Amino acid sequence: MENVVKTDRRILRTKQAITKSFLELFSEKDFEQITINEIAERANVNRGTIYLHYSDKYDLLDKCIEDHINELISLCTKQENPSVSQGMVQEPKPIFDYFRDNFPFFSAMFSNQRVFLFREQLLNFISVNLMVKMKKPDDQPDIDLELKAQFMASAFIGIVEWWIRHQMPHSTQFMADQVKSLFENNQVYLANK
Amino acid sequence: MENVVKTDRRILRTKQAITKSFLELFSEKDFEQITINEIAERANVNRGTIYLHYSDKYDLLDKCIEDHINELISLCTKQENPSVSQGMVQEPKPIFDYFRDNFPFFSAMFSNQRVFLFREQLLNFISVNLMVKMKKPDDQPDIDLELKAQFMASAFIGIVEWWIRHQMPHSTQFMADQVKSLFENNQVYLANK
DNA sequence: TAACACGTGTTGAATATTTAACGGCCGTTG
């Protein structure tokens, strides 16, 4: 599960430079207009080096999305406090913090029409994450769990998207509190209530 | 005179990372407290790599200063407009722009007691630069040129230091205009008057 | 049509950097 062998520093540095350069360009111009040459030059990396890690710019975009999704996943799983057995979803503030700290990326993602993949993966991740911990069929046995998870996940992403697109007009704490309230209205109770 | 052979990208990138890391640390703590380990770790570079380019942290500091002095020199010489024969000193705004764009570095330099070298080199550069173009012994033949150059250079650096230490309270354009006025008061006339 | 400029992927040889290890020095702690 863990990477036992630490990856070479050069690889990490290079990938960082490439994705940083790429995401900058991504927020500046249309995806199709971006060339490998540009990315390489701005990253101060040889053009060929990019091909050592990514097959093309589509793959590069995919990997960027994947990385952030994985970051979100580890953020959520790592947060598992000892009271896991209660089946509660975790505190949303760290999630919002992550969105805020990576604002350029998510802003680019939400403002770019082409990126179905991102929305889809994010939605899937959220809904799965919600559903796993939401097993409370006591009160309303007639509501499908998966359906409800999708419903709540969509709502959550909708709020996030609105928040990002409006340049984060509220603090992450405020957003987290709002989300918690909205979730509680729908019988989804969060940890550290 | 020019570097005919372009240096390897890796060298440029590594040096950049090292100096950036070092200058950050330099602005955070006392020079003597800084360790090679820290620099390497923050630069995301192997410790040994630093020794490939610099013999120790003193050498590293020297090279940083040297680089900036050279940048200033090329900035001044490159600016030689066709009306060079008039013996005028160039417009000071680009110089102030350069100071502003490298604020972290100069701020660290000016706020650190230890760095005699920097002040000395900068002063020497300015005074030589002034003196070469200041040959106007018509009005006041009783004033030594070198002395006057030193005088004006010190005054100039004094203003720059004040400006940097006070977090650049005025625009570069404003500073340039002020300096031009002060110079004219002392019979030092600048280009593009 | 042909010539040209530009972006793409790919290759082999050169080279900069990493890793892991070594011995040494110094300050602290038992």
Added chain:
DNA sequence: CAACGGCCGTTAAATATTCAACACGTGTTA
């Protein structure tokens, strides 16, 4: 005192990246 931890400066071998050169496709222009 000895043991220890931290930083130093250096090394050999492994490896990631660079550079320069390919062939290819695509549009532009004369």
